[in-house]
Amino acid sequence: MTEQGVRRTADQVLALAPDAASRKAGSKLGAAGPWSEAGSGEGAVWGLCKGSGSKPYQTVVDLAGAAGPAYKCSCPSRKFPCKHALGLLLLWAGGDGSVPASAQPPDWAGQWLAGRRSRAETKRVQQAEGGAAADPEAARRRAERRAERVTAGATELERRLTDLLRGGLASAEQAGYALWDETAARMVDAQAPGLAARVRELGAIPASGAGWPVRLLEECALLHLLDQGWLHRDRLPDALAATVRTRLGLPAAVEGPPLRDRWLVLAQYDTADAKLTTRRIWLHGAGSGHTRLLLSYGAAGRAPELALPVGLALDAELSVHAGAGQSRATLGERFAAPAPAAFRPPGVTTGEAAARYGEALRDDPWLESVPVTLDRVTPVPDGDLWQLADADADSALPLSRTARSRPGLWRLVALSGGAPVTVFGECGHRGFTPLTAWPEDAGEAVPLC
Template sequence: MTEQGVRWTAEQVLALAPDAASHRAGSRLGAAGPWSGTGSGQGAVWGLCKGSGSRPYQTVVDLAGAAGPAYKCSCPSRKFPCKHALGLLLLWAADDGAVPGRAQPPDWAGQWLAGRRGRAEAGRTRAGGGAAAGPADPEAARRRAERRAERVTAGATELEQRLADLLRTGLAAAEQAGYGMWDEMAARMVDAQAPGLAARVRELASIPASGAGWPARLLEECALLHLLDQGWLRRDELPDPLAATVRSRLGLPAAPDGPPERDRWLVLAQYDVVEPKLTTRRIWLHGAATGETRLVLSYGAAGRAPELSLPVGLALEAELTAYPGAGRTRAALGERFDAPAPAAFRPPGVTTEDAAARYGEALRDDPWLESVPVTLDRVVPIPDGDRWQLADAATDTALPLSRTARSRPGLWRLVALSGGAPVTVFGECGHRGFTPLTAWPEGTGEAVPLC
C-alpha cells in the first residue's frame, strides 16, 4: 500500500494528466484553499473540493489498484483523472499537513473503495478458477486461424501486385493520385484482416507531400512493405522468432509466452498515441535486478483514456511476461505485489554512439523496428541550426532529436533542466532520431517526464 510516509512528487502526479488542459486545471487545484475533509490511508487519498455548486465534489483516489491508480469524483467531467483528482494528489504529494493520515476513510469514499476492491478480488478468483470451466474448442480455434491466414495471404499477394504496378508506372504517379489510392489499398488490407499492412499503407499516403526527397523515402517504405509481405508469404522458411515478429507486424493476435519475470520495475516513461478510433498508452519499465527494459501497452476506445496508468519515476514489484518475437521488448503486466512507490535507482546509461549501434543491431532481428529504448548518460541538448541534438559530454558524437521531439514542449523542459550541464535521458532511438521521454539531472535528482 502507498501510505502516509511514501508520497509521490508533483511531476509524477502531473504525468497522469490526460491532456494539457487537465494539467493546467489540476495544478491550480493543488492548493489547500478549495479543499476540506481531506485524508489518506489504506492506500487511498480522499477529499471534498468546493466547486460552482452548493455541494462540494467528493474525490477519492485508489493508489493500490491492480491496474494503477483509480479515480472517483462526483464532478461531471468524463476525464480520468479529472482536475479534482489531480489537484488532490498534488495536495497530498506536497506533504505539508494538508492531507493528514487517517485510519478510516469517510463512508462515501470507503464504500467506493470497498466495492472496487471487492470486484477486483472476485475477478482474480474467477481468473484463478477459469480452467475449471473447460478449455475453448481447440479445433474451432485452429479453423479460425486457418481462415484468417488464408485472407491475410490473399491480401499480401494483392499488395505485392499493387506495389509492382506502382514501381512499373513510376513513383510520380503516387504524387498525382493523392490519398484516394492509398485509402482504397488500406481498406483492402483491412478486409484481409491484416491491420498491420493497412497501417503501413496509410503511412505511405503522406510521404509524397512530406517535402524534398520524398521519392527516396517512399521507395524505402515500399521496400519494407514488400519485405513484410514476403516474410508472411514465406513464413514457413523463417526462424521461429522472426516468424513471430512478422505475425506481430501484420497485426495478428499473440499471447505472452515467456516465463514470468518478477522484479522491481521502474516506470521510465508513459505517453499516449491517439488515433481516430483508439488510444494506445505506451509504458516503459526497467527491471532493477534483470536490467531489462520492457514495453507494456494499454488501450482505450476513442475519447477514453486507457485504464492502466503508472506514474513516471515510481517503481513496483510485479511480474512481466514477454510476448513472442525477435527482441521480445513488449510484455504483459501480470501479478503486482505492491503499489507504485518512489524509487532511488535509475537505468544505467550509454553513449550516443552505443545507442546508435544498439538500434542497428536490433534491426537485424526486426527490420521494421522504428526505435529501441535507450538511456543516454551525460548528454547536453544543443541547437544545430533549426534543429536540436543531444551531444555526448564524454565524446565528440551526438544524436539528432526526432521531429516528434522538436514539436513537443518537453524539449524546452529538457533544455531548462540541463541548463548547459549534462543530464541522463531515457527515450526512443531510431532512424528518425532520438525522442527523449524522461530526464534526470546530475546527482540524485527526481525523474522529470518530458512527454
C-alpha cells in the same frame, strides 16, 4: 488493501491527465481552498470539492488497483481522471496535512471502493478459471480463419504495390490520400491492423517534401518484405515468424515464465488518433538489466487505465512477448507499491546507441527505434536543429522532429544548463527522442514528455 506508501510528485500526478486542459484545470484545484473532509487510507484518497452547484463533488481515487489508479467523481465530466481527481491527488502529493490519514473512508467513498475491489477480484478469478477452461480446438479454428483473412489481405496488398511500381511513383502523388485510405480499409477488413497502419503512413510521404520518391520506395520495400514474411512464414525461424505476426497486429504469445524484478519506471507517454489512445511505459529491471515496454489503451479522449509514476520502482512480475528483438511485456503480479529508486540504467555513448539500433534491425527490419540510455550528453543547437553531443567523445545524435516539437526539449536544456546529463529515450532512423533525464549528480528523474 494497504495504504499507498509513496506520494506522487506533482509532475507524476499531472502525467495522469488525459489532456492539457485537464492539467491546467486540475492544477488550479491542487490547493486546500475548495476541499473539505479530505482524507486518505486503505490505498485510497477522497474529498469533497466545492463547485458551482449547492452540493460539493464527491471525489475518490483508488490507488491500490493492480492496473493503476481508478477514479470516481460526482461531477458531470466524462474525462478520466477529471480535474477534481487531479486536484485531489495534487493536494495529497503536497504532503502539508491537507489530506490527513484516516482510519476509514466515508460511506460514499467506501461503498465505491468495496464494490470496485470486489468486481476486480471476481474478474481475476473468472479470468483464471476461464483460461483453464478455454476450448483449445475452438481457439485453433478462430486463429486459422483469421490467418486466412490476413493472407488474402497480404496477397491483395502485393498486387497493389506491384501496380504502383508498374505505373510509376508519380501516380502516388496524383492519387493523394484516397488510394491509401481505401487500401488501409481493406487491410482492416482482413484483420491486419499492422498492415493498415503502415499503408496509411504511405499516404503522407508524397507531401513530405524533397526526396519523397526515395522515402516512398523505401517504405514500400519494407511493406513488401512484411507481406512476404507472412506469406512465407512457415520458412522463417520461430522468433522471426513471431515478429512478423506482431508487426501485422496479430496477438503475440507470452514467452517463458514471468520474470520478477525491481522495475524502474523510465518513461510514460501517450499517443492518440481518432479512435484510440495508446500509452507506452518503459521499465528497466535492476537485477535482470532488461528494458521492457508496457502498452495500455483507452478509448479516444480517455486516458488508459494503467499509469505508473516515472522515477519510482516497483517489485513486480513481467511476462515477455515472443518475437526476435521484441521488448514488449505484460505486467503481472505486483508485490509492493512503487517506491523511490536510487539506481539508473547504465548509459552508453551516442555512437554505441546508433550501433545498437543497427544491430536490432537484423532481428526486426521494421523496428522504428530502440530504448537507449545516453550517459554524459549535452543538448546543443545545430543550426535550426538540436543534437545530443557526447561530453567525452567526438560524436552526437540528432534529435527527432518529434522531440524538437515537444516542450520537454526546453526542460532538458534547462536541466543541463550546458553540463552533461543522463538521458533515456528512443533511438531510431528519425533520430533520438529524449523521454526522461537525470542530472549528472544525484537527483530525481525529470520526465520530458
